[in-house]
Amino acid sequence: MNLIIYSFLMMMMFLMFFLVSLIMYFLGVGIMMEWLLFNLNSINMEFFVLLDWISVLFISVVMMISSMIMLYSIIYMEGEVFLNRFIKLVILFILSMVLMIISPNLISILFGWDGLGLISYCLVIFYQNYMAFNSGLITVLCNRIGDIGLLMSISLMFMYGSWSMFMLEWNKKLILLMILLAVITKSAQIPFSVWLPLAMAAPTPVSALVHSSTLVTAGVYLMIRYYKFMENSGIDKFLFYISVFTMFMSGLMANLENDLKKIIALSTLSQLGLMMMILSLGLKFLAFYHLLTHAIFKSLLFMCAGIMIHLMNNNQDIRLCGKLNEFIPFTMLSFYISKLALLGFPFLAGFYSKDLIMEMIYLMKINLFMLMMILFSLSFTVSYSFRLFYYIYFGEMNSSFLNFQENKLMNLSMLLLLGLSLISGSLLNWVFFFDNYLTYMSVDMKMMTLVMLILGLVLGIIMYMKNLLNLYLYSFFFSSMWFMNYMYMYIYKPYLIIGVWGHKIDKNWVEFFSKKSFLEFIKEIKISFNLLKIFMFMFVILFYFLVMFMVF
Incomplete structure (x- = not known):
């Protein structure tokens, strides 16, 4: 019953947003709202909402697809024990995407961006088996690299006194590179393509939502918004x-x-x-x-x-x-x-x-x-x-x-x-x-x-x-x-080992561990990090040749 109500509400929102996008396009107007949350010295912490025909049209398409997927999930997820959890996660996922779409401000973009990353992890591990665990871990760790890029661009824009993209200058290549890093991780471009096929461990309605209009398109949409700064750089x-x-x-x-x-x-x-x-x-x-x-x-x-x-x-x-x-x-x-x-x-x-x-x-x-x-x-x-x-x-x-x-x-x-x-x-x-x-x-x-x-x-x-x-x-x-699958397997192995040992230390007193088991643990970590160094060296060589190819 809840799914039918959500589906109906989303369909109404689709019709409303589509009509609004038509009006905005033909009148050539947009709405920008700004709330000053607080200011500290010369830094303004503001919340922006930008509604133009691009963002409103994209929201209408997201709402229409989400509405149909909600209807589809009534039968597909029938008999699912944790159906309420599934509904709440999907609703939060859609709201995170909408927040990202309407934000021209890097801080509010980060809320939507991180919301997409975190909730996608919860949805990929929804069935809670070994395959879902591995897929979810690679998905979230790949996306965290992009989140780091976004956080670094926020810290670099701290110098301008505002996090709005309207304050960004044309020649700030480092900020643009950080935004590009965020874009290629979220939209799974080389060398971060591995997580996208692995995210198929999620339920099929989630796959339909993630791979059509939400998670993977977030990077493309962000690039569309910031492209005017990148084209001359x-x-x-x-x-x-x-x-x-x-x-x-x-x-x-x-x-x-x-x-x-x-x-x-x-x-x-x-x-x-x-x-x-x-x-x-x-x-x-x-x-x-x-x-x-x-x-x-x-x-x-x-x-x-x-x-x-x-x-x-x-x-x-x-x-x-x-x-x-x-x-x-x-x-x-x-x-x-x-x-x-x-x-x-x-x-x-x-x-x-x-x-x-x-x-x-x-x-x-x-x-x-x-x-x-x-x-x-x-x-x-x-x-x-x-x-x-x-x-x-x-x-x-x-x-x-x-x-x-x-x-x-x-x-x-x-x-x-x-x-x-x-x-x-x-x-x-x-x-x-x-x-x-x-x-x-x-x-x-x-x-x-x-x-x-x-x-x-x-x-x-x-x-x-x-x-x-x-x-x-x-x-x-x-x-x-x-062979990128195997590269990521070796890169993430140290994190898995640390996670398992952290769990063991939680369950037992540290002093009960023998010296031998601790040395074995250190040895495993060393082997994994040596393999990581080899793969990183290969990646740097590949990157060098790609740059040389672009130059000449």
Whole structure:
């Protein structure tokens, strides 16, 4: 009953905020409210609220997706013992995101930012098993690195007497680097990409919320807000290379992954790389446009995956799925349409933003090597989607499944998102983004995107047949995120050991520990830190070559 009330309230807020964003856009107005909490010498501790058409439109999309996910959770989380805890965590998660969206002040941004990090940890470990514990720990520790960047930027801005972004000067590169560090950790760009697939240990409604419009998009949104300070600083070039490598790596890894939710998570990572890449080229409204359309069809994709996992008796291996359209036809229809929208199929939601992004890239002066990387990343999206389609629609059902019927309430929650996956791209284009970008190009250049999509289809067929080829070593390298998984395992091992020993010291008196066990503990710590030094040295070398590549 609580979930229905929350869902209804969020839907009303979606309609209200959408109308307000329309009025603000066409009148060209915004509202900024400021509360002076206290002042100490020359430092003003202020709370800012900035409501313009960008923030209000983003809040409306977050509310609409959250409303549908609340409705979906009524059935999905049915029988869950800790349902009240789940509802409260999700509500707090949404409120943290809203606080971050409306804040132009680094202090209030930090409250929302830290709220997202902390509550996402609570949601990832919701099922309280060993896998959830590991995933939650890596998620929270990766995000803490970004929080440190944000805290350092706050301390550096202390010199200006205000934490508002309106007081920031154009040439303060150190502050901008700290904000960039926060952005690439929250949006899981290289080398902090490991936590995003691992966050799939959370319940599927949470995954739908996290990977569409809240946690991972917080970094992109912050970058959109601060971009005008970054575009003349040279930091945007660094972001461009990071985002393109992230797109390429995640697309390649998704072609070799067999876990259904992880494939969709890597797809999110690829799209985040695309948003960051076009943002680094100076087209912030286009990045925001793709952010909104992607949020809608990606949430639908996760909701369909949740129903498929229920049907398959909580199995997520796509090799054991097959002919699911015979059991859950409406869900598979929704899955098919949302996947086509992700591919940028003509006149669906993703087409309007994705095709425009590629056209703008063709018209810019971009390094040929990086252009080829972008085009191959685009084709990988088609190849892993085709592979997923083939397994789910034409594979053999190899697992025992539950007697699970489609639920009308679940279908109703997906219906609005299904409709918006068809029309939201054109709707947003007509209403908000009609006068921002206009492209003129030759037919050959225009057809380049289509050629790469066809190439991606061929790659997908090859990836499906890869079992016939001896590609096991390559598969191991690419599916481990270029061995970044193992690097993080060694980095976090000292913290795990310290945590276990701290628990032991808590439960026992320190003097009862023998000298031998204490020396073993020190030895373990030393080995872990030596491995950490090796990995950090390798990372510094890689970073050096990347900088040299950018310079020359």
